[in-house]
Amino acid sequence: MAQTSTGNPTGTIRTDHRPTEPGPGAAAHVPAVASLRRLLPYARPAVPALLLSALAALVATLCGVAFPLVIQDIIDGPITEGNLSGLWAPGAVLLGLGVAEAALFWARRMLSARPTMRVEAGMRAAIYEHLQRLPVAFHDRWPAGQLMSRAVADLATIRRFLAFGLVFLFVNLATFVVGVIILLVLSPPLGAIVAVMAVPLVGLCFFYETRYQVLARRSQDQVGDLATMVEESVLGIRILKAFGRSGHLARRFAREAAQLRSTEMTKAGVVSKLWASVIVVPELAFGLALFLGIGQVASGALTAGTLVAFFGVALSLRWPIDSIGWLLAMTNDAASATERYFEVMSAPVSITSPAQPDRSQAARRGHLRFESVRFRFADTPPERGDLLRGVDLDIRPGETVALVGATGSGKTTLTALVNRLYDVTGGRITLDGTDIRAMELADLRRRIAIAFEEPTLFSASVRENVLLGFPDGTDEDVWAALQLAQADFVAELPWGLDTRIGEQGLSLSGGQRQRLALARAVIGRPEVLVLDDPLSALDIHTEAKVEQALRSVLSATTALVVAHRASTVLLADRVALLAQGRIAAIGRHTQLLADRPDYRDLLTSAAVSDPVPTAADGPVARSTLRREGPR
Numbered sequence: 001m002a003q004t005s006t007g008n009p010t011g012t013i014r015t016d017h018r019p020t021e022p023g024p025g026a027a028a029h030v031p032a033v034a035s036l037r038r039l040l041p042y043a044r045p046a047v048p049a050l051l052l053s054a055l056a057a058l059v060a061t062l063c064g065v066a067f068p069l070v071i072q073d074i075i076d077g078p079i080t081e082g083n084l085s086g087l088w089a090p091g092a093v094l095l096g097l098g099v100a101e102a103a104l105f106w107a108r109r110m111l112s113a114r115p116t117m118r119v120e121a122g123m124r125a126a127i128y129e130h131l132q133r134l135p136v137a138f139h140d141r142w143p144a145g146q147l148m149s150r151a152v153a154d155l156a157t158i159r160r161f162l163a164f165g166l167v168f169l170f171v172n173l174a175t176f177v178v179g180v181i182i183l184l185v186l187s188p189p190l191g192a193i194v195a196v197m198a199v200p201l202v203g204l205c206f207f208y209e210t211r212y213q214v215l216a217r218r219s220q221d222q223v224g225d226l227a228t229m230v231e232e233s234v235l236g237i238r239i240l241k242a243f244g245r246s247g248h249l250a251r252r253f254a255r256e257a258a259q260l261r262s263t264e265m266t267k268a269g270v271v272s273k274l275w276a277s278v279i280v281v282p283e284l285a286f287g288l289a290l291f292l293g294i295g296q297v298a299s300g301a302l303t304a305g306t307l308v309a310f311f312g313v314a315l316s317l318r319w320p321i322d323s324i325g326w327l328l329a330m331t332n333d334a335a336s337a338t339e340r341y342f343e344v345m346s347a348p349v350s351i352t353s354p355a356q357p358d359r360s361q362a363a364r365r366g367h368l369r370f371e372s373v374r375f376r377f378a379d380t381p382p383e384r385g386d387l388l389r390g391v392d393l394d395i396r397p398g399e400t401v402a403l404v405g406a407t408g409s410g411k412t413t414l415t416a417l418v419n420r421l422y423d424v425t426g427g428r429i430t431l432d433g434t435d436i437r438a439m440e441l442a443d444l445r446r447r448i449a450i451a452f453e454e455p456t457l458f459s460a461s462v463r464e465n466v467l468l469g470f471p472d473g474t475d476e477d478v479w480a481a482l483q484l485a486q487a488d489f490v491a492e493l494p495w496g497l498d499t500r501i502g503e504q505g506l507s508l509s510g511g512q513r514q515r516l517a518l519a520r521a522v523i524g525r526p527e528v529l530v531l532d533d534p535l536s537a538l539d540i541h542t543e544a545k546v547e548q549a550l551r552s553v554l555s556a557t558t559a560l561v562v563a564h565r566a567s568t569v570l571l572a573d574r575v576a577l578l579a580q581g582r583i584a585a586i587g588r589h590t591q592l593l594a595d596r597p598d599y600r601d602l603l604t605s606a607a608v609s610d611p612v613p614t615a616a617d618g619p620v621a622r623s624t625l626r627r628e629g630p631r
């Protein structure tokens with residue numbers, strides 16, 4: 001079963017690009033405040049700094065609001081009295097207010113930047129760690145792009161909201177309240193006009209908020225879809241080029257990008273309508289207040305200085321009011337980013353160590369038993385039966401059993417059950433008599449090593465790749481494992497063990513990758529070795545060499561080897577034939593050949609399709625190899 005980069009072991013190309021559980025579109029509408037409250041556990045350490053930052057911003061904004069009050073004093077005092085020397089003191093106050101405003105805005109930024117970046121980094125580390133712990137079944141459902149966009153773009157959105165949006169929501173609201181109080185004190189009737197304006201503003205915000213939140217969510221999901229497409233087409237670039245399908249994918253990409261663009265345009269439309277409404281309402285209120293204010297000055301009920309101060313303060317409320325539109329947009333973006341983040345974080349880690357693992361040190365012999373094992377994938381349609389319907393298989397310590405079956409019969413799935421990449425849905429698997437679900441997971445995975453048919457290598461040195469499951473191994477261990485796996489080509493790589501192999505090991509041939517994966521599986525001398533068709537990409541000469549090496553490994557360990565070819569089957573002591581979800585027959589190769597026509601058919605057709613010697617071990621594309629070092 002080929003494993004794709006998206007963690008989709010079926011190797012199928014998904015067209016929906018949506019997690020089926022829970023689907024982005026299916027997300028229920030959650031009020032923004034309720035979503036954002038979920039950030040508290042992560043954001044709590046930043047709260048003191050954010051409060052200080054908000055205080056600095058509030059005082060800075062109030063400095064701006066105080067400007068007109070000083071000007072009122074200047075007009076009604078020194079200017080009306082013709083006392084120019086009286087201008088020095090209020091002038092100095094204005095200068096002081098200006099400097100304080102600038103310094104406080106600087107302080108606001110400095111106070112909020114570092115702690116919110118720490119929150120972002122903490123949340124990112126948490127989601128990465130959770131993704132590692134989530135079962136393979138979760139990764140089967142979730143496209144990589146959706147996960148990447150959550151771990152990267154959504155967290156940046158949340159950080160910006162915490163550092164800026166949240167602070168200014170609080171500051172602007174407080175400024176508005178303080179400003180309106182000042183206006184009411186300066187002139188109660190004119191101030192009341194501005195205060196009443198808040199009512200339609202709140203209504204407008206509620207009206208647009210609901211519409212915007214849906215769009216914010218849609219656009220973030222579409223970003224995830226695009227990321228998935230980029231990821232799939234970059235990793236599959238060779239296939240796309242080989243089949244001349246780059247143009248087709250480019251058109252599909254352009255279509256999806258156009259959808260995102262359209263969502264963004266609709267979002268911009270909603271924000272601009274909100275913005276326009278938010279601007280019109282205060283304009284009307286200010287216009288009415290100006291009209292009445294001028295009448296009051298004319299009738300002597302109000303001084304000219306007070307009217308100037310009133311409008312100075314009213315105008316300084318423009319920014320807090322005008323910014324409501326995009327602060328709300330920012331809040332909704334952050335709320336739906338938070339929802340998306342917690343969809344992953346709340347996905348259950350269903351495959352874990354038990355609360356009280358069985359730590360009995362009873363003879364570790366590597367006795368592996370499948371007892372009436374049943375399995376079905378979570379997304380199998382109800383009308384389809386289980387994939388595995390009662391597998392009984394006893395692999396004795398030190399024995400090698402080859403697993404043979406038609407394509408799609410469930411061989412790879414069976415191997416994935418052994419170290420709990422999936423859990424059985426019925427029956428049990430035991431290792432030395434203990435149910436593997438009762439064992440500590442790390443211990444189980446140390447004792448059972450797997451080499452997949454499609455060997456995934458990481459962008460790291462050969463050494464790091466081989467030592468993946470055996471981090472304390474020495475260079476001697478690595479060379480011994482490489483020799484065992486007939487991977488001596490490593491010695492000829494430009495920097496030996498330090499050679500950095502490209503993404504997914506793409507700079508190596510299929511056979512070379514398989515041999516590195518084999519070395520990775522055998523290096524820790526595991527009690528049980530599970531090999532999923534480990535020789536499928538090797539030419540017959542290399543295969544013969546690896547087989548010879550494998551014989552010595554297999555003689556010292558219990559092994560389950562998925563086999564398609566007679567040559568691999570010959571490595572085994574016994575062969576199990578998997579058919580109709582059960583072990584239909586088990587015995588020696590020759591015996592099965594004689595007794596089971598279906599077995600004979602399988603191996604004969606496989607032999608026919610055996611690859612002829614290929615250039616699998618051909619020259620390494622050295623240009624794509626780099627020495628391990630600073631990245």
Ligand SMILES: Nc1ncnc2c1ncn2[C@@H]1O[C@H](COP(=O)(O)OP(=O)(O)OP(=O)(O)O)[C@@H](O)[C@H]1O
Nearest residue numbers: 001009010140377406407408409410411412413414
């Ligand atoms: N994650 C999954 N979700 C749903 N169905 C799956 C999943 N992975 C595999 N399958 C299905 O389970 C069946 C068995 O797949 P599996 O890869 O185990 O077969 P196999 O015997 O190893 O095949 P092959 O010899 O071709 O590698 C197939 O029908 C496959 O489509």
